[in-house]
Amino acid sequence: MAEIPYKIYLEENEMPQAWYNLRADMKNKPAPLLNPGTLKPMTFEDLTPVFCDDLVRQELDDTTPFFEIPDEIRSFYKMYRPSPLVHASFLEKALDTPAKIYYKFEGNNTSGSHKLNSAIAQAYYAKKQGLKGVTTETGAGQWGTALSMACSYFDLDCKVYMVKVSYEQKPFRREVMRTYGASVTPSPSENTQVGRKILEAHPGTTGSLGCAISEAVEVATSTPGYRYVLGSVLNQVLLHQSVIGLETKAALDKYGIHPDIIIGCAGGGSNLGGLIAPFMGQKLRGEDNYRFIAVEPASCPSLTRGRFAYDFCDTGMVCPLAKMYTLGSNFIPSANHAGGLRYHGMSSVLSQLYADGLMEAVSVEQTSVFEAAELFARVEGTLPAPESSHAIRTAIDEALKCKETGEEKTIVFGLTGTGYFDMTAYERFNDGKMTDTIPSDEELEASFATLPQVNL
C-alpha cells in the first residue's frame, strides 16, 4: 500500500460512474410523500407538474441500487471533482490525539459547497426534458449559487427567489448568482399571487424561506416550460450526493483505511446522506460496521428533540407531507449563523435510519462550533462554513475522547464548504458577541401541536 499523502485525490477514471441509491438496501423504506389533499402517496402524475420527469422517477424509486451518471454530468463533475479526501494531520497534532482524522472537502468550487453535485444533475434533467428554465428559493445562498452555475452551463434560465433579508444583507452571494446569469428576486415579491398576498398582509416583511418556496413553486407551475428544483431533503438529492460517499470510500479503500466513525452536519440531510450512503449500505447488508453521527445545531435540533411524524415540508403547507423527524413546520429557529441547518425537518431517508437505530445524532451549540472552526482554520488552513463546522466540532470531540482512552480510532467527516461568505458570523465570534440559544420544551410542544392530522 502506498504512503498516505496529505490530500488523497482519485484519478479521473476512478470517479464514480453511477450514483448509489441507499433506499434499495433499506429494509424499512422511508415512508412515501403524501398528497396533502388526499393523504395518499404522491404518484408520478402528482409530482411531474412540479419536478422534471426523470427526477420524479428517481424520487419514487426505492429499489434500483444504482443510477448511471450521464456523461454530461460526469463531464461537469470533472471541473471540480474528484474532491480531495484530506488527512487532517495538522489537526491531529494540534489535538495531540491518537485518533486518525480525515475529511472529505467539498468546498473547492465557486458555489463553495457540495450543493453543486445535485444542482448540475437537476439542471441536466431539466435540459433533457426540453425545459426553458427552473425556479428555486435560497436563504443564505449556497444552493442558489450552485443552481446558477449549473443552469449557466446548460444554458437554462434560472429564477431564484431569495429571502429578502438575505438579499439585502448578503449582496455578495446575490452577485455571484447574477454573474452566472440567474435572475435573483427578493421574496416576497410582486411577481406572484402568494407574494402579493403576503406583502399586503405584512407590508414591511423581510421574508422567510417558506414564503420563497411558495413563490418559486407558483412560478414553476404557472409558467410553461419551467419546473421547480430543491437542494436538500428529497430522495433524489441524496441520490446525487452519494457521489461524495462513493469517492470517499474509493479513496479510503485505495489506501486501506477503515473508518470507525463517520460524521456529518445535518440540516435537510443532503450532505450527510450522500457521505454515509455506501458505508451505510455495507452496514445494512451486514458486510461491515461503522458508527454514523449526524450533527445538528442545538437551536434547530430536529433529530435529537423532534418528533418522527408526517409534516409539511414548507411553512406555507402547500408541498407534500413527508414523514420525518420534525420540529413542526411553523418552528422558527432562533438566530443562528448556519443558515443551511435551519430547516425544521430532516430527510425521510435519514429519519428512517435514525428511527431504526442505525445512526446516532448529537446537537452542538454555536459558540463551541465557532471555536472548533477557528482552530480548524488555523491548523488546517481552510476557513470552514459554519454548517461544516458542526461536523468539525463533533470530530474534535470524538478525537479528544480517543486521547483520554488511548484508542486509535479513524474518524472521517464531511467538510461541506468554505465560510468566505459567512464573515459576518466570524466577526461576531471574533468580537465575543456570539450567543447560544436553545428552544425550550414548551416552545417545541407548542410547535408539535401544529403537526397535521394524518399523524393521529
Next chain:
Amino acid sequence: MAEIPYKIYLEENEMPQAWYNLRADMKNKPAPLLNPGTLKPMTFEDLTPVFCDDLVRQELDDTTPFFEIPDEIRSFYKMYRPSPLVHASFLEKALDTPAKIYYKFEGNNTSGSHKLNSAIAQAYYAKKQGLKGVTTETGAGQWGTALSMACSYFDLDCKVYMVKVSYEQKPFRREVMRTYGASVTPSPSENTQVGRKILEAHPGTTGSLGCAISEAVEVATSTPGYRYVLGSVLNQVLLHQSVIGLETKAALDKYGIHPDIIIGCAGGGSNLGGLIAPFMGQKLRGEDNYRFIAVEPASCPSLTRGRFAYDFCDTGMVCPLAKMYTLGSNFIPSANHAGGLRYHGMSSVLSQLYADGLMEAVSVEQTSVFEAAELFARVEGTLPAPESSHAIRTAIDEALKCKETGEEKTIVFGLTGTGYFDMTAYERFNDGKMTDTIPSDEELEASFATLPQVNL
C-alpha cells in the same frame, strides 16, 4: 504518454524540492537596490534591520540557482499544493479555437491567491531567527490574509496595517485575518509617528498603501523582535513564487505538453515572475523558446507606458530605490477593481527581462477584463479574481487569434486567485456601471518629473 486529464495534479513527491533563482541565469542582472541616502547599493547590514537575515541573503543573491525549500515550508505547502494545472477545455470549446489553453490555478486556499507561497516562507525565516512577529501593510487584503495564515501556523504575532478605506469597505477580508489571530489596524493610525503626523495634517484621510507601508516599517524597526515583510516586487518574493512555475513545468512535462505562450497578470510581478521562472531560464540558457506576455491594467501601465529608471518603492520615499519600469512613486492610478495591480512600479527582475526584449507586455481595460472574467466563470466554473482576469483576457485574445489563423498554439496562463471577496466589482459590472480610465500622457509626464535625481 497518459491521456491528459481535465485537472493535472502532481503527486506530493513530484513537488519542487528547491526554489529556482532566475537571476542566476540572467546575463544582465537586475540592478541593485540603492540606499536612498548614499545612493550606494544596499548591503546586508543596510537591510537586516528591516528584513530577516535569511531573506536578505536571498534578496541579494543573484548567482545561486537553487535554494532548497525547508521541510517546514514543504510540509505547509502540502496543505494547499500542488495546485492543479487545468486544461481549459470548456473555454476552448466556448471560443471554438484550435488553441490549447491551460491555466495554473493558485486560488484554492483560504487566502484566495498565490500570496501564501511567499508568506509562509517569510514567516518561516522570521520564526527561525527567533523573532516575535512581523508587520506588513495590505490594501485589498490578499497579502494580509496570506501572511495571517502563515503567522498563525508558526505562532508568530502578525500586525497588519490596512488602508483605512479598505478596512471599512472590506470588512470580510479583515475578519479572515482576525480569525487567523492577526491584529488589523486601519491606517493611518495613532500607533506610529508617521501615522499621527498624517492624521494631524489630513484629519479625515482614508489612507493609502504608501502610508500603510511607512507605518508597518516604522513599527517593525522600532519594536524589538519584529521585522517587516512584503508580498511582491522583491527578488526574494519572486524566488518563493518560482514554485508556481516549477510545478507548472513538471505537470506539462509529465504529459509532453510544450507551451508556446505563457501569460500572467503583472502588478508588482510576484505571480508572473514565479510562473515564468523555469521557462525563462530555459530561454536564457538557449535550451528552448517561448513567448511571455505580462498583462497590466490600462489604468496602471508601468511596463507599457512607464520609464525604466531608479525610483522609490513607496510613496513615502523612505524605502530603498529600485531600478524598474515605473510610473513615478506619486502616481495614483484611477479607481480600478484590481487592487493587486495598482502598484506604480514593477519587479526589477521582470523590468530587466522586459528591457532586454525577452518578454512582451500588453495593457487591457477593465470592462473587457470583466467580460473575460464572466465568460470564464460561466464555462470553467471558477469565479476569478479581477487581477487574474487580466491574464484570462489576454489568453482569450491569443486563442481568438489562433481561431483566425488556424494555428494550434498552446497557451498557459496563471489564474492567481478567486474573486469571492471582490463581488462589489462584479456588482458594478453586472449593473453596467463599470468604466475604463486611462491616464493621459500629460499625467504621466507630470509623474515622471518626480523621479529621483539618481537617474540624471
